[in-house]
Amino acid sequence: MSLPKVYITRPLPAKAVERLAARYDVKMRPEDAPLDPAQLAESCREIEGLMATGVRVSEDVVAQAPRLRAVANVGVGYDNIDVAACTRRRIPVTNTPDVLTETTADLAFALLLAAPRRLVECDRYVREGQWQSSKWELLWGSDIHGMTLGVYGLGRIGKAVARRARGFSMRVIYYDVVRPAPALEAELGAQFVDRETLLREADFLTLHVPLTPETHHLVGARELSMLRPTAFLINAARGKCVDEAALVEALQSKRLAGAGLDVFEHEPHVHPELLSLPNVVLAPHVGSATARTRLAMAMLAVENLVAGLEGRRPPNLVNPEIYA
Numbered sequence: 001m002s003l004p005k006v007y008i009t010r011p012l013p014a015k016a017v018e019r020l021a022a023r024y025d026v027k028m029r030p031e032d033a034p035l036d037p038a039q040l041a042e043s044c045r046e047i048e049g050l051m052a053t054g055v056r057v058s059e060d061v062v063a064q065a066p067r068l069r070a071v072a073n074v075g076v077g078y079d080n081i082d083v084a085a086c087t088r089r090r091i092p093v094t095n096t097p098d099v100l101t102e103t104t105a106d107l108a109f110a111l112l113l114a115a116p117r118r119l120v121e122c123d124r125y126v127r128e129g130q131w132q133s134s135k136w137e138l139l140w141g142s143d144i145h146g147m148t149l150g151v152y153g154l155g156r157i158g159k160a161v162a163r164r165a166r167g168f169s170m171r172v173i174y175y176d177v178v179r180p181a182p183a184l185e186a187e188l189g190a191q192f193v194d195r196e197t198l199l200r201e202a203d204f205l206t207l208h209v210p211l212t213p214e215t216h217h218l219v220g221a222r223e224l225s226m227l228r229p230t231a232f233l234i235n236a237a238r239g240k241c242v243d244e245a246a247l248v249e250a251l252q253s254k255r256l257a258g259a260g261l262d263v264f265e266h267e268p269h270v271h272p273e274l275l276s277l278p279n280v281v282l283a284p285h286v287g288s289a290t291a292r293t294r295l296a297m298a299m300l301a302v303e304n305l306v307a308g309l310e311g312r313r314p315p316n317l318v319n320p321e322i323y324a
Helices: 014-021 037-043 059-063 083-088 101-114 119-127 156-166 182-188 195-201 221-226 244-252 272-276 291-309
Strands: 005-008 025-028 049-052 070-073 148-152 171-175 190-192 204-207 232-235 258-261 280-282
Touching: 005 014, 014 025, 014 291, 037 059, 049 291, 059 083, 070 291, 101 119, 101 156, 101 204, 101 232, 101 258, 148 156, 148 195, 156 171, 156 182, 171 195, 182 190, 195 221, 221 244, 244 258, 244 272, 272 280
Parallel strands: 005 025, 005 049, 049 070, 148 171, 148 204, 171 190, 204 232, 232 258, 258 280
Antiparallel strands: none
């Protein structure tokens, strides 16, 4: 009897691959590079399990994979997968929350520190040999300690960022469509405010929301106009949550002091004007990119995929309605 076939779209840690290979006929794409929809569809025709990272699993791909029984996304965001198409086929779709929370919060807070203190500019200044003498007004930045952090979305990562802010004696305010228990607010030292207050009072606005139709362009021209001209926008969530053209205009016109971005509206394309702005710190979507965290993500994805293929309810299911 032949083993069920599993396809992995990019190279993953050997430990995770070996665990799958002990149970299934595993094929892993050796190139750590984009895979176009036609190539993905061709690779999925005979498989029963798909471990997806950095690919778009469209309705067409699902339709061309008649034996597909489980999709495990190696990442917490799953807007790259047509969940509705999978749900119609009763295919469980899973993600990897929790294991990347702290690492992504580290990166978000690193952007929050780097942008106002102009660390990229400082680094360039030294490397280019411009530092020839001490100057009183050399590369003045903005303080972080004691300022107001506005957290838009108090989920796992938003909470972790709020905890880091306490170490900098920051006032923490937040907005979320679901308000947590008062005990958690007290633990975090976080004050719930309405959306407008969040925007108007934040010195640093950090986004921690999933990409949904409701959060697309969550921050656009109107929202940016409500921020203080001394404020900074931090986005380590999803690029499409911000209207990038409106952000560029706000930065160029000095209506916003700066930004720290790990995600972009049309990845991997970055708005060309962002590349030339000195008051923006840019990172290539590396929120979870540490060896320990990426291994944990891969191992959790394996656990999810095995459960789905064995007919068990996966632990990190994003379409529970298939079991209704």
